[in-house]
Structures are given as structure tokens and as C-alpha cells.
Amino acid sequence: MTKKLLQGNEAICLGAIKAGMKFFAGYPITPASEIMHFLSRQKDIGFVHAEDEIAAINMVIGASLGGAKSMTATSGPGFSLKQEGIGLAHMMEVPVVVVDCQRVGPSTGMPTLGSQGDILQSAHGSHGDIFPIVFYPNSVEECYKYTIEAFNAAEDSQSPVILLTDTSTSHIYETADTEEIDKAAKIRQRTLEPFGKGTRHFTGLAHEKDAPKTRDSENYKRWIKRTKEKQTRAANNYSFYEYMGQKDSDTLLVAYGITSRVISPLRDRFAIFRPIRLFPILDELKIIAKDFKNIVVIEQNEGQYLHEVEVLLKRKIQGISVQGGEVKLSGIEEQLKVLGLE
Amino acid sequence: MTEKYFKQELFPTIWCAGCGIGLAVKETAKAFKELGLDNNQISIVSGIGCSGRAAGYFNMDTIHGCHGRAIPVAEGLKRANPKLNVIVFSGDGDIVGIGGNHLIHSPRRDTDITVICINNQTYGLTGGQLAPTSAEGAVTMTSPFGSKYHPVNIQGLILANKRFFYARTTVFHIDHMRKCIKEAMQFKGFSFVEIITNCVETYGKRQGYNNAYEMLMDYKKNFKMASGKDRLEDNEIGIVRKE
Ligand SMILES: Cc1ncc(C[n+]2csc(CCOP(=O)(O)OP(=O)(O)O)c2C)c(N)n1
Numbered sequence: 001m002t003k004k005l006l007q008g009n010e011a012i013c014l015g016a017i018k019a020g021m022k023f024f025a026g027y028p029i030t031p032a033s034e035i036m037h038f039l040s041r042q043k044d045i046g047f048v049h050a051e052d053e054i055a056a057i058n059m060v061i062g063a064s065l066g067g068a069k070s071m072t073a074t075s076g077p078g079f080s081l082k083q084e085g086i087g088l089a090h091m092m093e094v095p096v097v098v099v100d101c102q103r104v105g106p107s108t109g110m111p112t113l114g115s116q117g118d119i120l121q122s123a124h125g126s127h128g129d130i131f132p133i134v135f136y137p138n139s140v141e142e143c144y145k146y147t148i149e150a151f152n153a154a155e156d157s158q159s160p161v162i163l164l165t166d167t168s169t170s171h172i173y174e175t176a177d178t179e180e181i182d183k184a185a186k187i188r189q190r191t192l193e194p195f196g197k198g199t200r201h202f203t204g205l206a207h208e209k210d211a212p213k214t215r216d217s218e219n220y221k222r223w224i225k226r227t228k229e230k231q232t233r234a235a236n237n238y239s240f241y242e243y244m245g246q247k248d249s250d251t252l253l254v255a256y257g258i259t260s261r262v263i264s265p266l267r268d269r270f271a272i273f274r275p276i277r278l279f280p281i282l283d284e285l286k287i288i289a290k291d292f293k294n295i296v297v298i299e300q301n302e303g304q305y306l307h308e309v310e311v312l313l314k315r316k317i318q319g320i321s322v323q324g325g326e327v328k329l330s331g332i333e334e335q336l337k338v339l340g341l342e
Numbered sequence: 343m344t345e346k347y348f349k350q351e352l353f354p355t356i357w358c359a360g361c362g363i364g365l366a367v368k369e370t371a372k373a374f375k376e377l378g379l380d381n382n383q384i385s386i387v388s389g390i391g392c393s394g395r396a397a398g399y400f401n402m403d404t405i406h407g408c409h410g411r412a413i414p415v416a417e418g419l420k421r422a423n424p425k426l427n428v429i430v431f432s433g434d435g436d437i438v439g440i441g442g443n444h445l446i447h448s449p450r451r452d453t454d455i456t457v458i459c460i461n462n463q464t465y466g467l468t469g470g471q472l473a474p475t476s477a478e479g480a481v482t483m484t485s486p487f488g489s490k491y492h493p494v495n496i497q498g499l500i501l502a503n504k505r506f507f508y509a510r511t512t513v514f515h516i517d518h519m520r521k522c523i524k525e526a527m528q529f530k531g532f533s534f535v536e537i538i539t540n541c542v543e544t545y546g547k548r549q550g551y552n553n554a555y556e557m558l559m560d561y562k563k564n565f566k567m568a569s570g571k572d573r574l575e576d577n578e579i580g581i582v583r584k585e
Contacts, residue, residue: 023422025414046421051447055414058407062387062418065405066426070418088408195403195419196382196426199349203398203406204390211352212398212406 003175008143008165009034011176012073012099015147017042018178019187021097022068025050025059027078030111031167032101035073053078057085060096064089065202067194069151073099076118077108079125086160087126090227092202095154095192097147099163101170104325113325114167116257116300120308122162123279129224131231133157133238134279136164136256140174145181146276149238152188157234164278166300167325168258232280240276243288247271251341252292254285254309259298262327266336278305281312289313294341296320298332344371347381349401356395360554362513362539363460367396369516370431370458373523384427387416389436392467392541393460396431410441417453427456427527434461434475438494442474449503449532456526456533459496462541470544481548497574500534501582507533509581510574513540514561522581529583538565538579 006014013035016024023046026036040047046068050056053074060070074082079100089096102118104110109117118125122134133153137146147163154161205212206220213219242260245253245267252271255263260274271292275282289295295317297306306319320335336342348371357363374384381402388397390409397404407415412430420428430437437445437459448455464482465471471484474494481488500508507529509522519537526533540546540557551557568580 023418025418048417048421048451050414051443054411055417055444055447058411058414059418059421061407062405062415062420063422064418065403066419066422068422070422084408085411092405092407195385195423198403199381199401201349201398201404201406204408205406210349210398212395 001177002179003177005173006140006176007034007173008140008170009101010038011140011143011178012147012163012165013038014178015144016071016097016151017045018144018182018185019148019151020069021071021151022046023060023063023070024072025056025063026073027051027053027056029075029078031103031114031170032073032075032078032099034170035099053081054085057082057098061085061089061092061094064094064096065192065195067190069095069190071097071099073101075101075103076105079118079121083121083125086132087128087130088204089160090126090130090132091204093158094160094202095158096160097150097154097163098160099165102164102166110325112167114258114300115325116166116259117304118164119278119299119301119304122164131228132160132162132279133231133235133277134162134164135238135240135276136278137276138169138257138260138274140172141176141181142276143169144176144178145185146240148185148187149240152186153234153238155188155190156237157231158192159231164257166258235277235280238277239282239284241282241284242274242276243271245270245272247291250292251294251296252289254295254297254305255299256305259300259322259327262329263298263332265329281308285309286312294318296336296339296341298322300327344368344375347371347374347401348399352399355399357392358543360540360542361392362462362541362554363393363396365513365516366458366460366519366537366539367399369520370429370523373520373527376520377524377527379427383425384429385419387412387419387428387430389432389441390467391433391436391465393431393433394436410436410439411444412436413441413444413448413455413457416455417448417451420453420455424454429527430455430457432459433466434459434463435465435473438496439474445499449500449506449534452503452505452531454531456523456529456535458523458535458537460539461496461536462539462545463493464541464545466541466544470541470548482545496534496536497582501573503532505531505584507531507581507583509535510538511535511579512538512561512565514558515565515579518567518579525581
């Protein structure tokens with residue numbers, strides 16, 4: 001056992017290197033910049049400080065097709081700019097990892113404070129229907145572990161995988177035992193042949209095999225069905241979550257990322273479900289939720305995941321929105337009282 | 343003789359009768375042949391537009407990405423796979439319009455790719471709107487009273503770099519076009535070939551041309567071959583380079 005003191009963003013870099021990442025492109029933005037800083041110093045990794053986030057996502061798509069496991073990292077404003085590229089990678093079935101370290105608000109918001117406002121964007125941010133796999137670690141050790149898994153899931157699904165964090169999870173320094181994680185870690189090898197070997201045509205147009213099919217409705221319907229099945233099948237190998245606390249309580253709290261850590265003292269009184277794979281939403285939650293009268297989703301946004309959970313459970317549930325970049329246990333306890341759940 | 347470079351089963355192409363893009367595609371393939379390149383030594387990356395559909399007809403690993411983003415995709419591909427000859431083949435709207443930022447920065451990094459830019463002075467695929475390359479006075483779908491703007495200076499953008507390769511040619515001058523493409527591909531670093539191309543349907547007819555022939559005859563009449571120059575005049579075709 002060797003514990004190292006690491007920052008969340010550093011752990012993401014180390015996880016990516018462990019997973020075999022060979023190319024990174026990014027554009028500076030708080031609170032993601034440390035990822036660029038760290039990777040710019042690695043000699044055996046292709047690195048580009050791109051002209052903008054659009055260039056960065058498109059470079060990692062090209063590099064992935066060229067044969068390199070690839071990643072880009074950003075925060076909200078850059079994540080918005082990357083959405084078209086994420087849709088392209090999804091349509092062309094190119095494995096890439098996109099890290100979004102969430103900060104507060106639409107537009108420039110509050111750059112140095114953390115938030116969880118990009119939950120729906122991570123799954124539905126690109127136009128058209130896409131079905132990305134999304135992970136959200138809540139500690140430095142998990143940043144390492146789930147970056148490796150994000151690369152694995154990208155290979156498994158041949159699609160872009162999103163790794164969410166928040167300012168706190170990205171910036172926190174903690175000790176992490178990466179060697180212990182390495183012992184259990186499986187690294188998925190590439191299946192996509194690098195360019196220069198075939199006659200494949202990767203296109204963002206609807207297509208069948210190597211030819212665009214721009215007016216064939218039946219082909220598109222087949223594509224949607226196949227893609228959805230492929231994503232679900234791959235995601236099922238990565239059904240990560242944590243279920244803890246007072247399982248005989250009548251209330252289940254649902255929280256993820258830094259919020260799940262802030263509420264962890266409540267496990268003496270409540271049951272807590274923490275999804276680590278946020279999307280596709282975990283079916284396991286459906287089974288667990290059956291045993292509870294009250295379900296409360298606690299998150300730093302206006303109820304984004306609450307909505308997804310409601311759709312999954314097909315019942316009315318409650319939510320606590322923590323806004324403004326400050327997440328305090330006392331404030332959440334007060335809100336629980338207002339809901340009559342103390 | 344260039345058959346092996348094409349997926350002929352996909353012909354006929356989507357391009358209109360009289361369109362010049364096919365001429366540029368064919369000369370590109372001939373350049374491959376003359377350089378002795380195998381299919382698996384080359385990749386074509388396109389953006390979106392009529393010109394952007396070119397990638398799909400080449401019989402090799404190819405990419406048809408987002409509008410304006412062919413250059414960064416090609417840059418990532420080249421960095422991951424340095425042995426490949428990576429060629430961007432796309433339109434002026436794609437490369438100089440929406441993708442203009444990448445045209446400043448990828449040459450600054452001297453990325454070793456060749457950009458073949460089909461300059462038909464309009465957004466062809468979307469029906470002929472004003473492009474940054476459209477002539478002053480050009481009547482288009484979004485400049486019904488004639489463009490008020492001077493066209494973008496592509497040569498100037500490329501020549502702003504420390505090292506550069508810039509060629510201008512037209513689809514009338516096919517041997518010259520092939521020479522430009524070949525030399526661009528042999529240049530170590532970022533190389534750019536601007537091919538003046540006739541889009542008779544969505545641009546030419548609105549400027550008073552009746553058919554592709556008239557447009558090609560104008561290229562013949564108006565463009566003078568230049569060599570050994572530091573900078574091409576607007577009515578010149580040729581190559582300017584700095585190692
Ligand atoms: C982000 C985005 N904006 C707009 C479009 C619509 N669009 C498709 S092609 C095109 C213009 C193409 O012009 P150009 O690159 O000059 O190619 P051409 O068709 O003339 O060969 C536009 C605006 C798009 N596909 N994506």
C-alpha cells in the first residue's frame with residue numbers, strides 16, 4: 001500500500017495514462033486547467049493546447065481514429081462548445097473521453113465555484129437523440145478509478161464517454177492508493193483498427209456501412225435501435241453505484257459527486273443511493289427505490305437528475321436544490337425539515 | 343488509371359452537372375498516382391458542404407466530420423498517425439468561413455497536412471449564400487442587392503506564417519492544379535491549395551453566367567500563370583512558399 005497525495009484533476013490524468021491514453025487536446029478553463037497543465041509535461045503523450053474547445057474535441061476524434069486513445073477536458077462553457085463534436089463521435093462510433101468539471105451557472109457564471117448544472121447536458125446536450133455513458137466520481141481515488149473505466153467504456157461502446165466532476169472533486173487534495181486500484185483494474189484494448197488499413201468512411205451523416213444514407217427512414221430507425229442497444233449493453237458492464245446508510249428508514253436520499261460526500265453524515269438516519277454511472281440511468285435504482293416511501297434527490301441544480309429519476313420510477317418524488325456554489329450539510333438538513341423528513 | 347482510389351460503386355456523385363468539384367477530385371487522385379502512393383498511405387478528411395462529400399468517394403479510410411472542423415480532425419489524425427498523408431478536402435465556407443479560427447492556428451503549429459480548398463465563392467450545398475470569399479457586388483441568397491464586402495484574403499492568412507506553402511489554381515488549369523496538389527503534398531508542414539471552382543447552379547447563374555463553359559472560359563481569360571513570386575496578385579495562379 002502506497003498512498004500518494006493527489007489532486008482530483010491529477011488523478012484523472014494518472015487514470016488516463018494508466019488506461020493507455022496517447023493523445024490529449026484541450027483549452028484552458030477553470031476548474032479543469034490542471035488537467036492540461038499536468039498532461040503538457042508528459043513526454044510520451046501527444047498534447048495540443050488547441051485554439052478553442054471545438055478544435056480540441058475534433059482533434060481527439062481524429063487522433064482516436066488515427067489509433068490513439070484520446071481525451072479532452074473542460075468546464076461548462078467549453079462543454080457547450082464541444083456538444084456538436086460529441087454528437088459526431090457518437091454518430092461515427094469513435095471512442096473518446098470528455099471530462100467536464102462543472103462550475104456554477106449558465107454562461108460564464110461563477111467560474112471558481114463548483115456546481116452540478118450540466119447533468120442533463122451531459123446526456124442530452126448534443127442535438128438529435130444520443131445515448132452517452134456518463135460517470136461521476138466523488139473522491140480523488142475515484143477520479144483515478146473511473147477515468148480508467150471511462151476509457152474502458154469508450155472502447156466497449158465505441159462512443160464518447162463523459163466523466164463529470166465539480167470544482168470540489170477536481171480541486172480537492174486527498175491521499176489515494178492508486179496501486180491498489182491498479183491491482184483490480186482491467187484495461188480494455190482497442191478494437192478499432194487505426195487509419196491506414198481499410199476503406200472505411202466515417203461520416204456524421206446517417207449511413208449504412210461506408211455509404212451515406214440521407215433519405216432512408218428505415219435505415220435510420222435501425223440505426224437508432226442498434227445504437228441504443230449497443231450503448232445499454234456496454235453500460236451494463238459499468239453499473240457503478242453505492243447504496244448505504246439506514247436501509248430500514250422510510251426515506252432514500254439520492255445524491256452524487258461532492259453533494260453525496262456532504263450528506264454522508266446523514267447515513268445514520270437515512271438510506272443513501274449514490275449513482276456513479278449517471279447515464280444510462282441505473283435500473284438498480286428502480287429495485288432499491290421500491291422499499292422507500294420518500295425519495296429525495298439532493299443536487300446542485302434545479303432538479304435535473306430528479307426529473308430523470310422520476311421518469312425511471314414513474315412516481316412523484318422530492319428534491320432539494322442547492323444553488324450558488326456552496327453546499328452545506330446544515331442547509332440540506334433544514335430543507336429536509338421543511339419537507340417534514342427529520 | 344486512378345480507379346483504385348475511388349469507390350466507383352457510389353458513382354454518379356451528388357454534384358450537379360457542370361460542377362467543377364469532380365475535376366478537382368480527379369486531379370487529386372492523379373496526384374496520388376503520380377506520387378506513387380498506395381490507398382493505405384493516404385486519408386482524406388472533409389467538412390460539410392458539396393465539396394465535403396468528396397471524402398466519401400475515396401477508396402481509403404476517410405472522415406466526413408462537422409461543418410468547419412476538418413482541419414482539427416486532420417491535425418489529431420496526423421499527430422496520432424504521422425506516417426499517413428493526411429489531406430483536407432473541403433469548401434471555402436467550411437475552411438475559411440465557419441472554420442476560420444483553425445486556419446489561423448493549425449498553420450501556426452505547422453501541422454504537416456495538406457488542405458485542398460474548393461473555392462466556389464459561395465455556400466453551395468445550402469443553396470448559394472454569401473461566403474467570405476464571394477466577390478464584392480456578388481448577388482447571392484443573402485446579399486440580394488450585391489455584397490458590400492471585400493472577399494477574405496486567404497493568401498494573406500497563409501503567408502502570415504513563418505513557414506508556408508500556398509498555391510492558387512483553377513479547375514480550368516488541370517495540369518497546374520495537379521502540380522500544385524503534388525507539390526503541396528511533398529511540402530513538409532502545413533500546405534494549402536486554393537482551387538477556384540465553378541458553381542454554376544447556385545453562384546454562377548446569379549452573376550450572369552449561363553453555363554459552366556462560360557465560367558471556365560473566364561478562368562482561362564482572367565488568370566495568368568505566375569512563378570517565382572513572393573505573393574500572387576488577385577488575377578494570378580501559382581505557388582508561393584517559404585521553407
Ligand atoms: C454548424 C453548421 N452550420 C450550418 C450548416 C449548414 N451548411 C451545410 S454546408 C454549408 C456551407 C457549405 O459551403 P462550402 O463550405 O463553401 O461548401 P460548398 O457546398 O460550396 O462546396 C452550410 C452552411 C451545417 N451543416 N452545420
